[in-house]
Amino acid sequence: MSTPARDRVLVTGTSGLLGRAVAQLLHDRGYTVRSLQRSVVHDPWESVRGSVADPDVAARAVAGVGAVVHLAAKVSFAGEWTEFVATNIVGTRQLVAAAKHAGVRDFVFVSSPSVAHFGASIAGAGAGTADPSRARGFYARSKAAAEELALAEDSPGFRVAAIRPHIVWGPGDTQLVERVVERARAGRLPLLDGGRALIDSTYVNNAAEAIVRGLERMEHAHGQALVVTNGEPRPVGELIAGICAAAGVPAPAFSVPGWLARGAGSVIERAWTAAGTRGWVHDEPPMTRFLAEQLSTAHWFDQRHTRAVLDWTPSVSIDEGLARLAEYYRGRS
């Protein structure tokens, strides 16, 4: 086996908004990109099709690359625990093992701040340590377990860093923006407690830059988990109103007490999961306990350490991001 080229990078999960942005940015910066995703795509770079959970696919994907950026994950507010285990935990373990075996030098695990969010408010805190036993919801728990096992492999010969972008959004985002816009358009989007919880978010380009910086600054970043945000916390109601305004839909006009939503979220979540296994529903539940907590408690972070380690500051402000979002929606209408 030849020595992997340092400027050859495997990016997994490129069908998502952020994965695609990372691959594009690496490509633009002159890296040789290979992507791994489950769907068929036509990209200006080499592409491997399949699941990370498949050892053969993983082995093929990492062959000959010097670095891996691992974004592929099951991201959902609902679903069966076993699905999260298969994709997020087993998938990560397979890919890490394959990469080590293939002599990959650097591994960026893209994680989530929710791995260290235990339901209480976070106001100006650092990243915190991932804890699968205390993280809230299947997604966060499985990501916490995956981050733990990835960082445990960190060594001088196989450097691992975890980057945790917080609430990524931007044009074309189906995870947050589309859901907000759809529900607001249907008049089904409430604010929790008047939308006053202060939350951090990350414009997609900034998140992509931070991840690439994680690769470039691996010497400083390895062994660490770094939360990445725009560093501009906003009340959640104001952020949602901004997204609605950009998409030209009315902002939420009614508010639900946070305690009620958290309680109702638990019930709806269980009902939706049960209905899903019977094939009655195929979409995401309108509210889950995890989502209610995310929307009704503060979670914003101290970015000083992250910015020092990555030697990076976000290039797109929230206001600029909202302007780009508005432009995107104007172009679509």
Added chain:
Amino acid sequence: MVAGTLAASPSFAAGPWPDSFAAEPWPGVRASWRRTLAVPSTASVDAPGTSRQWHFLDNAGDVAATGMEPAGTLLCVHGNPTWSYLWRTFLAGATSPAVLAAGGPWRVIAVDQLDMGFSERTGTFRRLEDRITDLSDLTAALGLAGPVVTAGHDWGGLISLGWATRHRGQLAGVVLTNTAVHPAGFSLPPALKLALHPAVHKWGTTTSAAFLRVTHGLAQPALAPAVRDAFMAPYRTALRRAGVGNFVADIPADPSHPSWAALDSVASGIRTLGVPALMMWGPKDPVFSDRYLRDLLGRLPQADVHRFEGASHLVQEDRDTAAPAFDWLAKNVIGGAFDGRTAGPANASRPGPGPGGRAASPASASRPGSDAEPFRPMLAELDSRRDDHSTAIVDMVPAAGSAPYAGRPAGPASGGTGGESNPGFQSVSWAQLARDVDDLAAGLADLGVRRGDRVSLLVPPGITLTTLIYACLRLGAVMVVADAGLGTRGMSRAIRGAGPAFLIGIERALAGARLHNWPGVRVSAGDFTPATDAAKRRLLGVAATVPELLANGRVLRLSEAAPAFEPAQPDEDAAVLFTSGSTGPAKGVVYTQRRLAAMRDTLKATYKLEAGTALVAGFAPFALLGPALGATSVTPDMDVTAPRTLTAAALADAAAAINATVVFASPAALVNVVATAAQLTATHTAALSGVDLVLSAGAPLGEPLLAKVQELAPRAALHTPYGMTEALPVTDISLAGIREAGAGNGVCVGVPVSGASVAIAPVNPDGSVDPVPTTDAEVTGEILVRAPHVKERYDRLWITQEHSTSIPGWHRSGDVGHLDAEGRLWVEGRMAHILATADGVRTPVAGELTAEQVPGVARAAVVGVGPAGAQVAVAVVETTPPAKRSGLAGPALAAQLRAAASGVGLELAAVLAIDAMPTDIRHNSKVDRAALAAWASRMLAGQKAGRP
């Protein structure tokens, strides 16, 4: 007493002990501290040859581990019903890095008294004398050598002081927390009386754990369950509580009690200890209240005092007392003080002016030196005008109102003309005032007011108050001036804290004194009507009235029975004033005669206030200075508790009454004067046109408002000084100066006044202060003040005083600001209000001023949310019309405010609309940003926010 002996044997005693091998047998206690020792007893209650088993906490191991020699031993004695656990923070703090750096570690020994804690249950009834002997037996057995500082809480205070009187050669200092040495002259507190009552005593203290539970329940805030359990640990059974009951039964309620003699001997013996003393007090204690603190201060006048407002009996649990105690030890006991172990020297080296917690920083460079101008007493001007029959003071009184100064006919003052709306006034000449002041001083002396006694004056500004003030200055009594602007609760706290021996007030104030049980012999400012006299005197508990004292003093002086008044000593206390309380409980601020005189001289020099000046005193602190300045003064007709009630007509009437040349007013008063300007008549306008100086003191006033004031007083120079209760004034700026300075980061308050200097202690990115003063332009930091008229010290707030003088030679104002290239000072807010953001320190004022320019915003405050160093800025606004519900501001308003703040370099994370800001009562202008920041944090965390 088999059971008792068994209780002390290790096997039995181990029962209630948690795992001895645990690192922390109880929260905050290291296992290595625990020691037991068999000690031969010499107590008279024990047969000769008896040995007693002691349990105590001892940090000797920690001290040895530092490799340093201990500075001394702190011998800590608990009271009833606690145990050595109470002193755990002292053991932990004794070897902290700060303590090591300040002079070395302290060995701390905290004992469990016999029959208490985990010491032996002796089965005997040990009285005070026995307990003092017990403690002496223990220290002898330990072979305690070198300097010892005793520390005592509750009845442990008395026992520790008993030990101190028996070990004078070794004693280096005493520390006391919520204790008492003598109930003589006081009745026992009701709670203790009840506990002593035979019907409840045994049940309440021994049979049940009620006494323990009640005591533990006093903590403010409540004790953590694990801590409460630890306090209860040695007293789980009635058998183990026998000592608790006996302790209570040994309190000598009267001279027939067997322990009375021992108590008496300790209480008088401590007067000659001659060592530094520190008293840390929780004033909410229902038993060991402020009265015992005052009693102790009478016996240990050299003591430094810190009252933790809001703390209660278990003050060690309620507040950090260990760190200040070691700081105090380093400054007062280590290096030198111990050399003066005999009675006298320590006192002599501490020229404290009587009770009150003298500042421990004689090196304060702001003290006017001997090379300064010679001291001219506050009374000098008045004394020089004994034969001057021109008007000294005028009171404007409503036509229908009753005269507050009985016995003085209302009539036209010499200089006044009186407009058509003039309701009438009263006046006194300089000669009358000088005579009245002496008469009243003689009358007060006859009532028992002595030099150094504190006299609380609860009288509105005017002739009576002025006469009282100068009578106090004449006597050398210390006036305590807590104004109604503090609100009833704030006033209550202030008066209790200052602890006056006398309280002189108008009827309403006396009713308050009675209702809230304020200390001090009560004197009424005015006479009562004959019909109600007897009833009211009884009801209000009044010892005399001011007119009576005046008359009595006059008779005494005419019959030459009054003692001559000694001239004022420059460095004796003269006054206790109070901060506005907008940043926590109001703080008492002590001025000496010298510093008051310096305040007079500063005003005089800065504003050219010569004799012949006629001033309208609409701002309380300056009102008292009229006679000292030689200026004729008038108090306008207004409700002094609400400056906003001053109308333009009332101001003009007052000005007309004395042909005023100078007006002192608060900003709130001037706002209303401008608002009511339409009611002015031609006579009024003429009176105001004679004014050549208007001084707006209290809070900064904006240029638009000053411009309107200028229209009313076209010839006047408009000035607004900057200052604080601790230093008044510091800087000054005129309307022209404000216009010249223009907009900037903060409020431009001008240049230092005569005799004052200002510097900046730069603030670091994490919000801490670099203690190196600079006068470089554009450096933001804490504003430092040096002037002869800066306060002497904070009153009974030793910790606060130490902080305020921690940058040598300067008073730390707690305000933040910067100097510009022209040497002008710009105030950017309070230090406590700075925002330590990830991009560095930001101050709120510039953001607020620009936010208030946004249409629809009535008032704005910018606060920081989040931990220091990573805070984000949040704007909180009052809108017009006011928000019905507090919450996020609308998106349009939020966007406008973001843009405005961004223009001055402040990025807002959120904009909240609030129905009403929390403000201080005195000025209704200082927003309580600390409360607001906490409220904003709750709002933005999605928690129940309640009210700020």
